[in-house]
Amino acid sequence: MRPEHRDRTRTRRQRRTEDLGLQPALTSLRAGLTGPSAPAKHHEKDASAVTYKTERAITVGDITISVRTSDCTTLDLDVSTTGQVIVRGPRHTTEAQATGLVQRRRRWIYQQLARIAATTPNNPIKFLDTGEVFAVLGRPHRLRIVPDAEQTEPITRHQHPEMGDWLHMRHATVTNLHIARRTLINFYAKTAEDWLKIIRPRIAAFTSKTEIPLTSSTRLRTTRAHYHPTRGLTLHWATAQLDEPTLHELIHRALKLHTVTDTRQLDHALRNLWLGNLSTPSKHLLGKQPSSDSTCPDGSAPPTETALSFEHVHVKPVHTGTVAPSHRKATER
Incomplete structure (x- = not known):
């Protein structure tokens, strides 16, 4: 609307009010509501309302x-x-x-x-040093820090019936605590997914779906096993430390099937899982790389390539689904 039109409209309204004799009544009504000389009100905060x-x-x-x-x-x-x-x-x-x-x-x-x-989990601490034990599917594996030139993968798994099981980790991975933790977590997640693929037929027999999604979670604050009708079965990465009978019992619990073992034994095993708590590497590991002919803390010779059957694991991030929280807050009213 043009300015002159607005002025003309306002003048017409004022003229109509004067012609009808309503101006004195409107003036008295306005004075009774606000007062003849009412000052401007400043709205202050009421302290009681804060x-x-x-x-x-x-x-x-x-x-x-x-x-x-x-x-x-x-x-x-x-x-x-x-x-x-x-x-x-x-x-x-x-x-x-x-x-x-x-x-x-x-x-x-x-x-x-x-x-x-x-x-509540006990959350034990693991030390990034040669000789530290990490359980993989119930079998203890000793950690060995190897030179970077000896392998290209961040971590490899070696199994031998006489010399035991070993986890070889590159020296460059050990020097960074965050990378070492993520490497071990991804290694366990990959191990859990590979194990789930092996027992897929048994899991499908307990459910109505033959192509049930099987994943592992790399989130720390998750339940140890969770089943969703559409998202499938998800295992926490730390469950790859359990032995196979305990893992079967855990899956039975997630699928709400019958149990064949003591539930207290399963709960005790779940509470003692390693959840990624690592200590700072030793200073001598940060200074120089270990030699290939170094001995282990117990005095035995390190495993060689010719004596071991290698299982190389290329660690990659594992994409997971949504998993429910492990604990809920208790409330009493």
Whole structure:
């Protein structure tokens, strides 16, 4: 709309109001609502409307409680997956109220803490040094740091009936802790997928689908085995450390089939899996590469190419599906 048209419209409206005699009434009505000389209002924040969140720690018996207050209206009690006991309540929650709730729910709190302690992985530490033992499908494999010129793959697996099983890792891989961890995780994931391909007919016999997807997960925060009707069966990479009977039992649990072994034994094996916690390599490994004629810590000669049957594993990232979380937070109201 053109400016002159807007001015002409406003003048026409004012003229119509004056002709009808409504201007005095409108003026008095406007003065009664806002006042004849009402100053401009400045909208300030009301302090009572601001949400304040506080957190303090109290001790009830032998339990340390974290009391968190906010604008909520109810008082509840949580036990996190890390074993922290949390009381949530309104801003005016007192220590006596929080203590009373904890004392009333003391038995439930101890039950949740016992469940978390029984299901939390031990997460052992592995050392990147020659002689460290890594389990592969239930068989112990000793680690050997080899010169870079001896092999091109980051890690290779060697099996011999008399000299035992070995994992050979290049020196360049060991010097970087992140690369060494990722190399071992991908190696276990590849081992798990190869094992799943071997037992695919047995898994298909337990399900209604013949072409069930079988994958392994390289995520650390996942369940050890998960079955989805469309995404198939997924194993955590760390399960490749278990022996085959335990893996079969784990798959039975994921498929909700009958169990033939003690479930406590399976839970104990799952809690003691190595989950990728590596220590810093030794300083002498970072300085120079080991020679091909170096001996092992137990004094035995290192395995040779002519004495061993090699299984070369080319490590690649493994794409996985979605896997459910391992623990859920317990809540009591």
